[in-house]
Structures are given as C-alpha cells and as structure tokens.
Amino acid sequence: MTEPHWDPFNRDCPTRRLLDRIGDRWTVLVIGALAEGPLRFGELARRVDGVSQKMLTQTLRGLERDGLVDRTLYPQVPPRVEYELTHAGRTLREPLGALDAWARTHMSGVIAAREEYDRAV
Amino acid sequence: MTEPHWDPFNRDCPTRRLLDRIGDRWTVLVIGALAEGPLRFGELARRVDGVSQKMLTQTLRGLERDGLVDRTLYPQVPPRVEYELTHAGRTLREPLGALDAWARTHMSGVIAAREEYDRAV
C-alpha cells in the first residue's frame, strides 16, 4: 500500500499557495469563528481573542479577495457590516476541522515532548 | 443540525498552539516530504525546493523538539543523518493530506477569485 502523500516539492504547487494564504496568525481563526454563521465585525473582534482591528480587517479583506468570505454592508448609521463564509469558504471547514481534531488529541503530547526536550538540553 | 466548529476563541486553545507550531513557511512542507519515509538532510533540502540550510535545520529541530520527527545520526565520516516522522508525526499526515486535497481542488478557484477582485479594484 502506498502511503498518501502530497507534493511539497516545487514552489508553485497548490499546497504552497494554500499555506501562503492561511499560514498567518489569524486567517484560520477567523474562518473558525465564521464556521457557525455570519458575524458582525465587532462580534468577530470579540470572539477571536487578541486580534487587533487592523489585523482583523486585513484578514477579512484577504479572505474576501480570495472568494472565501462575503462582506455585506447595511447602509445604516452607524454602519452594520456582516461577514459570512462563501460556499468555497464553507468547504474549508472540514479539513480545518480535521486539523483541529488532531490538535485537541495530540497537542498536549506535543507540549509534553517539548518540555521534556528542553529539560534534556 | 449544528455545524461542526472548532474553538478559536481563547488564546490558549490547542488549535492556536498547533497553528503556532505549523504556521510557518516550511514545517508543513517538511512533514510532507517525510510522509513517505526517512530522508537524509541533503535529500530533504533538495526536495523542499527553496528551503535554505538554516531554515531546514531550524524546522527539523523544532519538529524533533515536539516529538514529531526522529533524528538518527550515523557516526561516519562524512556524517549521515536521517530524519523520519515519529508515530505522532505520522498521525499528522491525514489532516494535512486533507488540507492538501482541498488545495488541489479549490486553489485554482481561489486564485481566479483573487485576480477577479484585483481587476475590480
């Protein structure tokens, strides 16, 4: 049986492009916060603990640009802006959920290994 | 039906810790290169196109520290060093493979959306 493998070998493979896209501190977290449904800007800011206004805006713009998030402006005063995952964005929930499941079951072991390693050094 | 969701809401959740771990330019690519079996340092460097010696070393040290990669030194001259995924490291192949599958099917659409968005601006 051949093990599954993905192709990280050349600079322009889809995997690298995806990593360039979601490999920052906030993108995955914002998608996670939007996984259950639309949220306003301020709600998002409160849910994703620690994100600054600037980074939240920047992250959302990037996701919008890539067709993963829809932005809806309700022209009121004060303005109301809602963000929600597009269809494409929703398809990301599954693989990201798998990654999260891995984190929940294995991450404590990783932390333990790390502390063990640091003691040895 | 409640949608599956993962918890990105507080700073210390496992998901954030995982993202801190694999959310750099090279870690996921190195795991991918090791997915099929052990490799020597030089082989890894050639496969992960564009990685510098420094970053490859640094990435491998981090993975070793976290118990995801084993390092075996064969005391010869010149030295031979082999890296391979640990059991924990191998369990990461599946969720990362799912992410890669997503990239292969959706990434071209993402790129297209991006170019469309940039034309509009």
Next chain:
DNA sequence: CGGAATCCATAACGATACTG
C-alpha cells in the same frame, strides 16, 4: 460601528562564511 492611515518593534527569513 467599522474601518483607514501611520508609525514602530520585532520576528521571520535569506545569504554568506566557516567547521567537525
């Protein structure tokens, strides 16, 4: 309320040179 614009600190990374 939901940003945009600016400034600044640091972390991430790459290139190069050297070594057991």
Next chain:
DNA sequence: CAGTATCGTTATGGATTCCG
C-alpha cells in the same frame, strides 16, 4: 555531509490616531 554563526533585509503584527 550536515551542520553552526553572523549579518542584513523584509514581512508581520501591534498601538495609536483619525474619519464617515
């Protein structure tokens, strides 16, 4: 071969201020 050490650059993100 498989690193380590150092340096310089760029990317990233945080804090602050201002605005419709």
